Amino acid sequence: MTKKIAVLGAGSWGTALAMVLADNGHSVTLWGNKSELINDINEFHTNKRYLPEIELPHSLKATVELNEAVEDAKYILLVVPTKAIREVCQKLNPILKNKVTIIHASKGIEPDSSKRISEMISEEIDEKNLGSVVVLSGPSHAEEVALRHPTTVTSASANMEDARAVQELFSNGYFRVYTNEDVIGVEIGGALKNIIALAAGITDGLGYGDNAKAALMTRGLAEIIRLGKEMGANPQTFAGLTGMGDLIVTCTSVHSRNWRAGNLLGKGQSLDEVLENMGMVVEGVRTTKAAYQLAKQAKVEMPIVNELYAVLFEGKNPKLGVDALMNRDKRHEGESTSNFISDLTK
Structure with a gap:
């Protein structure tokens, strides 16, 4: 059955997901705040800025007017950077006329508050307007989804009926969706893998090879x-698509912004130079700060996060950060993995 869906965020990932929904026969309106990009989508059925050479479905419409995008929408797919979540929700809240299901496909944690994205959405959207929050996450580069290459992700919600409804919205022959009720695990896995991808990019930039990256x-x-x-x-969530799966794809692919940013850092560029050269949001930078703060508060040992924080925000030489990790006190591997394995085999 055709659904009216608003996709907020006309970057590469928002556009790719809008394509999936349009391919499935839904009525999709894509919202962005850059008129030139929106005109490109409507007139030429392309998004040259983010997905060059990809022809978009002709049924896909785009607008710079938020009111127009969300009018009569039953589902709103939020695909904006983590730092813009609250701002977009604050603009969205007063114009909603009926309860909607908000799906988010962004990955990050808010610094200082340590809030996950679903928590930010719930804080900013009034209860009378919010039916449910569903997380869509997994190992999925926009560039490959736009080419309709086989991809699998997870739809997670505390309400499994809503998770299954979103599964139904997106599933097709090239985009397979599983369900999960562990919203915390899905969001944490999706956010923190960007930190490790930054670090993996650094080791590659330093020329350390596959052994270092695997470790x-x-x-x-x-x-x-x-x-x-x-x-x-x-814990079982982290052995799945939104944990191990997303970690693998983000740490090993040149499509990964976080890996590319880390690679430039490893080659000697400063963080400011890297962010300027990237021209796109690198979520792992902001999430490193949030995870560092959260680990301190929770008294959780995260040496990789600590060293990456020092590199990003304290000017530490990346090679010295790797040296510090290699020269930590000797440990038994089972000290950090035994409980995880036990949880998986229950």
């Missing part, structure tokens, strides 16, 4: 699990 990804997953469990996540 970093494995130990990084252990840190994600430790913090996730402390926040109330189901």
Whole structure:
């Protein structure tokens, strides 16, 4: 059955997800705040800024008017940077006329408040306007989804009926959706893997090779699990698409903004130079600050996060950060993995 869906955020990921929904026969309106980009979508069915050479479905419409985008929409898909979540929700709240399901496909944690994205949405959208919040997350580069390459993600919500409804909205022959009720685990896995991808990019930029990256990804997953469990996540989630799966794709692909940013840092560029050269949001930078603060508050040991924080915000030389990790006190690997394995085999 055709649904009216508003997609807020006309970057690469928002546009790719709008394509999936349009391919599935839904009535989709894509909202963005850059008139030139919106005109490109409407007139030429392309998004040259973010997805060059991809022809968009002709049924996909775009607008710079938020009112027009969300009018009569049953579902609102939020695909904006984490730092813009509250601002967009504050603009959205007064113009909603009926309860809507808000799906978010962004990945991050808010510094200082340590809030996950679903928590920010729930704080900014009035209860009378908000039916449910559903998280859509997993190993999924926009560039590959736009080419309709096989992709699998997870739809997570405290209300499984809503998670299954979103699964139905998106699922097709190239985009497979699983469901999960562990919103905390799905959001934590999606956010923190960007930190490890930054670090993986640094090791590649330093020329350390595959051994270093494999170690970093494995130990990084252990840190994600430790913090996730402390926040109330189901450990099994981190063995799935939004944990291990997303970590693999983000740490190993040139499509990954976070890996590319880390790679430039490893090659000697400053953070300011990297962000200027990237020209797009690098979520892992902001999330590193949030995770560093959260780990301190929760007294969770996260040495990779600590060293990356020092590199990003205290000017530490990346090579010295790697040296510090390699020269930590000797440990037994089971100290950080035994509980995780036990949880997985229950």
